[in-house]
Amino acid sequence: MKPRSYNQGYLQNGAAGLPQGAAPLLPNQGRVIQTGPMRVLCIADVRGNLKSLNDLAKQARADHIIHTGDFGFYDDTSLERIAEKTLKHVAQYSPLIADPIKKAISGGGPGSVKQRFQPRELPLSELSQLISGELKLEVPVYTVWGACEDVRVLEKFRSGEYKVPNLHIIDEARSMLLEIGGVKLRLLGLGGAVVMHKLFDNGEGRTTIAGGQGTMWTTLLQMGELIDTAHRVYDPTETRVFITHASPAREGILNQLSVMLKADFSISAGLHFRYGSSYNEFSVNPTLDHYRGKLAASKASFNDVWDTVKSEVEPAIAQNEAQQNLLKNALQLVEKMPTVAAGGNPFGGPQSGPATQGQVDESAFKNMWNFNLADAAFGYLVLEIQDGRIGTEMRAQGFNFSHRGAKQQPGAAPAPPASIANAPSPAPPSTESAAPPPPSRQASAAQTKPVVSGPKPGTPQPKDEKAPAPANGSANGPEPTMSPAPKSNPADIIGLFVMNVQSEEQCRDLFEDEDKAKVVKVEKWGATNKVAHFKTVEDRDAALAHLKEEYKTRAQNQEDRSRPLVKMFMHREGGKFANRGGAGNWGSSSTRGGGNSSGYRSAGGASDSESNRRGGRGGRGRGDRGRGGRGRGGLKGDGASPAPAE
Structure with a gap:
């Protein structure tokens, strides 16, 4: 097939040379040029599991990583300095310590944890592998320190004794600028926990970093220095990201600090949720006064501490002009916070109250967006930056709700035949499910030849000790009387239906x-x-006539479902589903006042599927639709009892 005349660049397979008219490659052709968005992975609390940084970067296709503290700044000498209480906390949540060791630590024992276990059994971090070069970071990592770190290790990084390629520590003295995807991203950070009574305590820190015994916290001087750093590097063309370990949502002083830094985003951790959260203050505060109240409460807490230590702090820094300036910056930060919830300066408008009430900036209330991260083991946030726009992706492992479905499944299955009522539930034919039934049930199980009636591998088996209540609707309860199958023909019963009684004696005593x-x-x-x-x-x-009136009726809308209630037992014709709701009885007083009408039952009552199998579901008819209701057992009328058990 001949090429079309307009395709001058056509070259047959195997042909040598360029066709007439073909142009040579331009200088920028033949190269691999990166296109598409730049991705910044935001994670929290790797807790020393530093290999996971590379794994998470690959999983999220990240070009950079922002980390919000509890990085794992522990070296080989940190174990001897860490306090017993802190060590137990770190070990309990460490991904590096084996589960049997964790259980042994939490179980307690004679002596301290350091005495009971060898140092090799208590690895706190993989930082030593990073320092030695055995482990390398594949993408740049920007991190602050968290609440559980070693202050000595951070001081060695600050002095230059420790250096790790691609690891950048963001603190009050050092910010970073990333120019990616058409955005200048300025990273400002503050590490450590925010504890009001430690704001003026340096702990064991030899420099301006505060901490001791395996924990770290922030100080007021660090906040003052961060304000100074942010002002020195300020550029209106930059997008500012405030990285903290503590959450500005919970700490009003951090919230006010983010305003003073003119931050566009805040990224924090410290709450250890299974899901990340994304919000601004306008979305979580019903009124501006409510937001002011949060700031005012934080200011009051700070002032309580400041009034106590003021007489000691001011003389201590009297000869240090630099620290005086830092303290002044921090105190100005607090002074601008509202004193009371009402008043202030809403949205930068005219002053609506005394100047002492503080000012509230609209940028904090409406424009600054906050991200609080889940722990790295449970989820992460990705900032996708392209053409000057910052998009987000948030992923979370979340909570496990599979146990709810597992509990409801047995109740939805039909009841087995009466001859094998006490046998385990039948399972599909498989090699794994061919286990013999328990000895106490072999006689009843022997009536069914197929081995498929054996229990499924995951089905809980009866034990000798007192077992918990069986799964909803299951037929293999601890006693034969729990079988949902009725012992009498409902059509032949002449009786009274008695609700909320635990024993036969209690029933007779009525x-x-x-x-x-x-x-x-x-x-x-x-x-x-x-x-x-x-x-x-x-x-x-x-x-029935001789019964006390309190046992025969229940007041309208009465919430007490624990009192016994006696009604006439009446068999309904029309099959086993004859009493599952129906039209016309929604508004009757007996429906609302009956013993088992709609609403959740207490632990002592029947569960949803038990009511379905044993007591019908007639409590919630739906008007004229004629559909069955979804009440949990109960009566349809004054003279009606639940349908016979299936």
Whole structure:
């Protein structure tokens, strides 16, 4: 097939040379040029598991990593300095320490943790591998320090004794600028926990970094220095990101600090949620006064501490002009915070109250966006930057709700035949499920030849000790009376339906002495319900008439569901689903006042599926639609009892 005349660049496979008219490659052709967005991965609390940084970067296709503290700044000498209480906390959540060691630590024992275990059994961090070069960071990492770090290690990084390629520590004295995706991203950071009574305590820190015994916190002088740093590098063309370990949502002084830094975003951790959160103050505060109140409360807490230590702090820094300036910056930060919730300067408008009430900047209330991260083991945030726009992706492992579905499944399955009512639930044919039934149930299980009636691998088996309540609707409870199958033909029963009684004796005690002798038997009907049988209709009606009024009726909308309630037992015709709701009874007083009407039951009552299997679901009809209701058991009318068990 000949090439078309307009395709001058066509070259047949195997042909040598360039066709006539083909142009040579330009200087920028033939190169691999990176296109598309730049991705910044934001994570928290790797807790010394530094290999995971490279894994997470690959998973998120990240070009840079921002980390918000609890990085794992521990070296080989940190274990001897860490306090016992801090060591237990770090070990409990460390991804590097084996589970048996964690259990042994949490279980306690004679002596301290350091005495009971060898140092090799208590690895705090992989930082030593980074320092030695055994482990390398594949992408640049920008981090602040968290609450559980070694202050000595941070001081060695600041002095230059420790150096790690691609690791950049953001603190009050050092900010970083990333020019990516058409955005100048200025990173400003403040590490450590925010503890009001430690704002003026340097701990064991030899420089301006505060900490000791394996923990670190921030000081007021660090805040003052961060303000100075932010002012020195200020550029209106930059997008400013405030990175903290503590959450500005919880710490009003950090929230006010972000305003003073003119931050566009704040990225924090410290709450250890299973999901990350994204919000601005306008979205979580109903009014501006509510926001002011949070700042005012933080200011009051600070002033309590400042009034206590003021007489000691001011003389201590009297000869140091630099520290005086830093303290002045920090105190100005607090002075600008509102004193009371009402008033202030809303959105930078005219002053609506005394100047002492403080000013509230609109940038904090509406424009600054906050991200609080889940721990790195549970999720992360990605900032995707392209053409001057910053997009976000948030991923979380989240909570595990599979146990709820597992509990409801047995209740949804049909009841097994009466001959194997106490046998384990049938399972599909498989090699794994061919386990023999428990010895106490072999007789009943032997009636079914196929081995498929054995329990599934994950099905809990009965134990000798007192076992917890069976799964909802299961047929293999600890006693035969828990079987949902009725012992009597409902159509032949002459009786009274008694709700909320735990035993046969309690049921009999409701009746007068002359009627107790007429009760032929008391039959269990559901988890906490009974049916009292009588020989004749006359005996039944007389017993009902002699009952106290409190046992026969319940006040409208009464919430107490623990009192016994007695109604006439009446069998409904029309099959086993005859009493599952129906039209017309939604507004009846008996529906709302019945013993098992809609609403969640307490732990002692029947669960959803038990009510479905043993007591019907007739509590919530839907008007004229004629659909079955979704109440949890209960009565449809004054003279109606739940449908017979299936």
